[in-house]
Amino acid sequence: MLLPAVALLAPTLEQRWLYLQTNLLPVASVDRAISILERAAKVGYNGVVLADSKIARLDNVPDGYTVNAKRFCDAARRLKIEVIPSVLGVGWADGMLSHDVNLIEAQPIRGVEYRFQGITARPVPTVKLVNGGLEEANGDKLVGWNLQDGPGVSSFREPSPKGGMAVRMESFVKGNEGGNCRLSQVIDVKPWHQYRMQAWMKTQDLDGSNEVRMMALDSNGKPLLSQDIAAQRTEDWRRVTVVFNSQANAKVRVYWGIWGGRGGKLWWDGLTVEDAGLLNVVRRPGAPLKAAGIGGPLREGVDFEPVSDPLLGKRPWDGEYTFDQDPPLLRRKTSGSIRDSDVVTVDAYHAVTTDQGKSAICPSEPATRRIEERELAEVSRVFGPDGLLLSLDELRVANWCGACAARKSTPGAIFAEEINNQVSMARKASPRARLCFWSDMFDPAHNAVDGYYLSNGTWSGSWKGLPKDALVLNWNHGGRAKSLPFFAGLGLKQVLAGYYDGNVEDIKTWLADAKAVKGVTGVMYTTWTDNYSNIEAFAKAAWGA
Template sequence: MKIFTSSIILLSILLLGNNSLKRSSEFEPMINEPVFELDDISIDNNVRGMQIVANLALDSAEDLLALVDRAKAKGANTIFFADSKTNIFGINGTAGAKWDQEMKAFSDGVRARDMDLIFMTTVMGFCGSLIGDNPDLTTGYPIKNQELRAENGELVPVNSSELFNGDFEDYSGNLVTDWGFQDAPGTRTFIDTQVKRSGQASFRAEGKGGESSRIFTTFKVVPFHQYTLRFWVKTENLTADNLLALIRDEDNHDRELTSLQLSTTRKDDGGRSYFKSPNQLTLDWTEVRIAFNSLEAIRVNLALAVYGGTTGKIWWDDVEILDTPALNWLNREDLPKSVQFQNGSPLDFGVDVAVPLDTKLGFSGYPGDFDTQHAPPKIQIINNGKIKEGDIVTINGYHGLPTAAGQVSCSWNNPETYERMRQVHQSLQDTYQPDGFLLNYSEIRTGGWEPADADNFTTSGAALAQSIKVAFEDLFEIAPDGQFYFWSDMVDPNHNANAFYYQVKNTLDKSWLTLNADKVTIANWWETVDIPEKAAASLQFFSDKEFKQIVGAFYDSDVNVNYDRWQQAAEGVEGIVGNMYATWTADGDFTKIEPYGDLWWVRKEVQNQIVSLSAPEEVTPRETYSIEVVHEAEAASDIVVILQLNESPWTNYGAARVPVVSGSNTVTLDFQVNEDIPLAEGAYKWTAFSTPSGLDWEEQTGIVIQAGVSCIPEQVFEDSLTNLIVPAQVSPGESYTISVDYSASETQRMVAYLQLNRSPWSDYGYQSFEVQSGADKATLEMTMPDSLPTGVADYKWVTYLTPIGGNWANNVALLEQTGIDVLAASALRTSVQNLNGLTMYPNPAGTTVTFESDLELQTFDIYSNEGRLLKQLTANKESAIDVSDLTNGIYIVVTTLSNGKKLSGQLIVQH
């Protein structure tokens, strides 16, 4: 996210938190950990850019050129430069002698270093500086028939809305009367009768456990009226992810009517200081006024909300809703305004009513600074006797709408907006001859409601596309040989080009249609945290439309993680020609130029290359895994694999090394994970690299990283046997398949045999084999000896687990199945078979086998002779099962009774 305030471009920092897990000293830290060698990456580096945002009225060209030198030393070839003064250069002269001198020195210095200079201009979404001397050029929002009453020579707004119990005087315990949902009353939200601004009570919310502490209400409004929500807050050491008054259309929660943040008075100039993520914030009672347009809403959903609160308290009191039609009133020829009696009889501005004039419009602390905190201007009646005391009139017009941290957009398609942009670009081109321009149409959060947009275009996307078209047509004419760039977000359906983006009128779909792919390069940006889920689709979208692209990289995050994620997102995408080191902190973070340059800008000769790395996505402490590495080597070398954290600090939770000869090789390394690795989801990465034989990481080449590896707890297996599937009838000389599910805590010996269920001790078909630690199914092929006595119905199948070298007396798990019949071989081939109360016929079966029983049956399961489940059916007292799809052979039928007992028998299928 890019944020421009106080005439200087700023950004809210998204820092990926450092992990405090301890570092192993077995391997030294690798300073740079690229995922791919630069000759084999998805993103080309023809454009090797660095963004510099400065204020040359205060900064010096010498200091900025020192940054340029550091970037150039690492291979950069392009500087993207922004200064609030370049956004208005040439409109009202220059920014002063000092700025002119420093700007010339900087521009000449970049050229002297044989680098391209790209001016970043027209900050359309944060355009306070461009319209500072004419704030009426901000985007307008319509007011329709908002009522006013004549009182003492003025037209005073008539209340058209009411918020009940905003002073919190009515309550029951900690529940607020006439409000709606309330988070955790008595735990995180309270009625406070000790601390209050007025009356006898206030509403208190506390930050606890990272949870939400909110209260909701709804109130009626009239469409297309401007209102101001006024309230008072007091805080004590409040820390939370987000603090806001959330104002939405009750019937369409996707439509936020404003996103303006809470604010306090700025001490230096009286403007507003906005905040949304308080950190140990303590305020005395402070008045906050947030204006919004109801748009199509007839009911508003309001939440006084603390999100992700961890510590501290906030008190809310005296919440009310005010009609404020004249606040930030706009007076432009292309924005119609009217006033009339309630019955529709017309009145005239300038004759009957003075034109509203808000002298604080766009001048909160300095020119171009907007707010909704100030009181709206009075609307004066011109004393000609036409309007009488108490008369009701209605007013129509447009007002400006600051949002977020007080930002405003320029009127998208106003001719003067076009003219100002053209004048700025022409002046910069004439004075400095830059190599190109980046048109800064980013995060345009208001607009689309003016007649030039709403009346001439069916969607806001089409209206914005027209503004983009005109701006670039002028640029192409002014700088016919220039390079042209455009931030991606407002023309990307995967980003901001969709419906209900902040307070834009409707969908921004198709806003990209007027961009010229032959001339304009897309500067595709995402914050690092969003790259994995969103960047690939975004890059592919523009590639499919044949745009060249550069990526806005770094974004004040871990350089290696950011690089890794961009490379993965760009895999297989054509037309990505470069990158930009972009920092958005208030003072700019240029401490990462060198490691960034090593990854993005410097090309290395690749002598040894890791082609691919195949490693598990989940590991457990102390476990050993097989890691497969495909490698190309020009000479004998070593392959090293390390398991470490995705981010700083450098760590090592295991390492393996194997020598390889020259040529293409696939090697497998046995890798044991360290015992001290902390459990964490997706926090680790496999790093594989090549190094000359016997040398360490300093000579590494061909690095490949597999990120997103989780460390999970070791699975504990208890010794057990379950689900023994055996035939209920056997015969001498016949072979049978039995299966049993087992869980073993360590390597054990499994034993299985058929035995008489009485003395003397016996075993038939005895088998013994080892099973490894874990859980699995054991399937055995057992042949009954010819000496097996027949005609006896008192056998049992026996299976048990015992330690290696142990016997039955040492068993750790035992499972038996009794009631087994031993019949002569011919008996198993009769057409009717009885399995302890279950009759199965015919057997052998051709196409159908029938089961009959008086027992309570649940399911029939038919298994292959190898123990694989083939059919599972719900059982009835008489069931016919189609076996025509089974090939000729012997199958095991397992019937589960309602008490859980299982009966099994052998089914022969012969078609």
């Protein structure tokens, strides 16, 4: 196959890459991936960053996967395209967590009271939502709610098919110029307790479904949760669930509603907030469980049965976490010191996810290091990579569990050390591979900031862990005026991760701006919607292919 002399067209773009998300297990997916590479090679691409969730599970995939991976790599090298697998997705860690579901990053619960009735105990209730059944009202104005947007204008009570009353939301801008339609109230909570919010939800032709949320905010307006209930444009009644940790707060503002709604209808019914207790309790050395009664500390296995949540990280498959299951109960041993009606207090840690099930793995447990070492060894064996993307990006839960807290550090400092460890392991497993990193968690103009989502502390200083020969895949187009010179000032080379399912012509502006700094050596066609129809247009815009 005759390849174009692209280097003559764009001598400054050493890396002309594309980002490919796929699953190499089905033969049809491999066929499609190779056809994309063949198209890319014709216009001068010379590298592919391969993202496949199976990479974190290479020690547990069917034999056909390795055969298909070899076929993919052979095709890439025939086309003079380097293969750069994405590995160690510690912020998108479901694959890594499939090896040990207890390694998920976890928040603490402290002093949670359980009252025994017979041999079992449930949490002593600590929270009350007023009029969550939506039964009490003056016309369409609900009783007990501190905030209701547009009663009788954009929010209306109506009989629920489940019995009782529901609230219908529509004509959002009529009730709120921003298109917000919300129900909210301030509730009393106990600090460092886990709570679960639930409701029944229905939608019809809803424009703005991605902004339907259930939220909990502290007194400063900072979110205590970041889970997405994934509302669809039109769907029948579905029970939706989120959880939050109250942290140090005694009061929390909770919300159900839509932000920036543009059209259609949204219904709510059966709103609840309840004590979640030991839901998704995490059991590992850095997340100890302690219990005490009126006589002092209690012994697990002696005074009460061993505690676990059998559904932790198990639905729909290992490494995925759900929050709608029944929380585990405490069970006393009849031979122990706990008696009927006793109240015991429990300290423990519970799993936390964000978005639509996005999870982070704890960097401080030795077991995590062993999983990372195994993944890197398997990637070397299966792919023989030309490069590795150490995929620390959008890590939204950090530095809560006992293992991390014992370091008395910050997320930034912890992950600077974690990157050092990953680099050492990667160089050992694949000595010739170029090491690459997404930019965001090392960029103070992006996500390397204070209070990032549910991170406990600042991400400042995370960049200190980057090796001097790191290749940064910079996707901060909006903050490029600060981001580009920041990494250039660290002496690091950068690849501009462009396109992002927008206008392919934007890469021209970015490249023009990049001329003001040293070390921008390439570009990458990056799609998150599996859209490879524009790879030729991107190549033309970026290097004139």
